[in-house]
Amino acid sequence: MFLLSTIAILTTIGLALIRAISGPSTYDRILALNMVGTKTTLLIVAIGFLTNRPDFVDIAMVYALINFIGVIAMLKYTRYGQFANSLDPDNLNTDNKEN
Amino acid sequence: MSIEIYIDLVLVIFLVITGLAVIYVRNLFAVAMLSGIYSLLMASIFVVLDAVDVAFTEASVGAGISTVLMLGVLAITGNREKVSHKSSVLPLLIVIGTGSLLVYGTWDLPMFGDPNAPVHMHVAPEYISNTYKHTGMPNIVTAVLASYRGYDTLGEVGVIFTAGIGVLLLLSKRKTKKEVNQQNKLKEKL
Numbered sequence: 168m169f170l171l172s173t174i175a176i177l178t179t180i181g182l183a184l185i186r187a188i189s190g191p192s193t194y195d196r197i198l199a200l201n202m203v204g205t206k207t208t209l210l211i212v213a214i215g216f217l218t219n220r221p222d223f224v225d226i227a228m229v230y231a232l233i234n235f236i237g238v239i240a241m242l243k244y245t246r247y248g249q250f251a252n253s254l255d256p257d258n259l260n261t262d263n264k265e266n
Numbered sequence: 267m268s269i270e271i272y273i274d275l276v277l278v279i280f281l282v283i284t285g286l287a288v289i290y291v292r293n294l295f296a297v298a299m300l301s302g303i304y305s306l307l308m309a310s311i312f313v314v315l316d317a318v319d320v321a322f323t324e325a326s327v328g329a330g331i332s333t334v335l336m337l338g339v340l341a342i343t344g345n346r347e348k349v350s351h352k353s354s355v356l357p358l359l360i361v362i363g364t365g366s367l368l369v370y371g372t373w374d375l376p377m378f379g380d381p382n383a384p385v386h387m388h389v390a391p392e393y394i395s396n397t398y399k400h401t402g403m404p405n406i407v408t409a410v411l412a413s414y415r416g417y418d419t420l421g422e423v424g425v426i427f428t429a430g431i432g433v434l435l436l437l438s439k440r441k442t443k444k445e446v447n448q449q450n451k452l453k454e455k456l
Binding site: 170173177180181183184187188190193196197199200203204207210211214217218223226229230233234236237240241244 | 269306307309310
């Protein structure tokens with residue numbers, strides 16, 4: 168059961184990797200990174216149960232938090248082109264939409 | 267045990283693909299994303315190899331902070347890499363030479379998990395037998411970090427806190443006079 172889910176998670180990581188390399192748009196790549204982060208979280212949980220160490224769940228949760236903050240920062244960058252003072256709608260970054 | 271080896275193998279293959287893609291993809295935003303993926307894969311390998319704390323560092327520094335910092339650099343520079351036509355034979359030879367030296371160095375290492383390795387014979391038996399008596403903590407690594415080396419860890423926390431404040435100061439751009447004037451004008455209009 169856990170072996171099957173591990174194989175499925177590894178396959179998903181491979182597919183996300185293909186999407187990250189081939190693109191084509193910026194958002195495909197951010198989504199691919201987010202996907203790999205989520206699958207890493209799941210992989211850690213699956214490996215934890217596979218090797219009889221259920222305490223890996225706690226570790227996986229911290230990974231989810233790191234992943235969340237990282238993706239928020241990336242999306243903020245792609246929308247505003249900077250990390251500071253960016254709640255201003257005049258600062259919209261227009262040249263970064265495609266590639 | 268054998269399952270973990272297969273998981274490791276698949277992850278290493280992904281790692282190689284990601285590394286090659288970082289070299290060949292010219293879009294720098296994609297390269298930043300790929301290096302984040304590289305760190306996450308590396309963190310998974312560390313977890314499979316039982317080095318959970320190293321994996322933590324790799325995931326938070328590699329996938330979290332350094333991706334964000336690279337994006338910060340991309341905001342200042344451009345998004346495309348210039349194609350260089352220099353010959354890369356010498357660097358390749360140096361890299362292959364260093365790599366084979368490192369592999370040669372691993373031949374002298376004791377086997378993974380060998381209880382008779384020198385590193386396990388020095389102070390480790392004492393910690394293993396006395397840690398629970400001294401500190402009452404079931405996890406020896408935590409006991410060493412938080413109890414035996416408590417002051418050391420406190421200093422580290424101080425360093426990381428200072429570094430965090432420094433990064434925050436660098437990333438938060440102060441408003442220029444022009445921007446402040448523009449905002450004041452907008453307020454007057456409203």
